[in-house]
Amino acid sequence: MNPVFATLLFCSLLLSFSFLESAIAYEDASYCSKKCSDRCSVAGVQDRCLKYCGICCTECKCVPSGTYGNKHECPCYRDKVNKKGKPKCP
Template identity: 50%
Template sequence: VSGSTNGGFYRPAGAEGSVSIEECPQKCDYRCSATKRQEPCLKYCNICCQKCLCVPSGTSGNKEECPCYNNLKSSQGNSKCP
C-alpha cells in the first residue's frame, strides 16, 4: 500500500475535509489558544470548522490552506473565521 494513506482519503493538515466534526473543538482550542478573545474565536472557529471540515494550521494566518474557511464572510463582508 505504498503511497496511499487512509484508503486514499488522506488530506494534508488544514486542507478541506482534513478534520472530522468531532475534531473541531480540539482543533479550534489550538487555533484560538493565542488570542485574548477566546470566546468569540472559539465560537466562529467551530462554526467554520463544522461547515468546511478544516482549520488552518497554527494559531493565526495560513488560511490559504483552507479556501472554504478563508472565504466565509460575515454580513459586514469581513472574514468570519479566525
C-alpha cells in the same frame, strides 16, 4: 427469503447506519474542538474565537494550522465572510 429474516436484516442495517452517523458526527466535533482550541490558544477574546472557529470548522471540515494566518490551507474557511464583508473565521 423468509420475511422475518428480511425484516430483521433491514432493521439491523438501519440501526448500524444510525450508529455510524453519530460516530462520524462525534468525530467531527472532537476534530473541530481540538483544532479550534489550538487555533484560538492565543486569541484575545477566546470564547468568541472558539465559537466562530467551531462554526467554520463544522461547515468547512478543516481549520488552518497555527494560531493565525495559513488560511490558504482551507479555502472554504478563508472565504467565509460576515454581513459586513469581513472574514468570519478566525
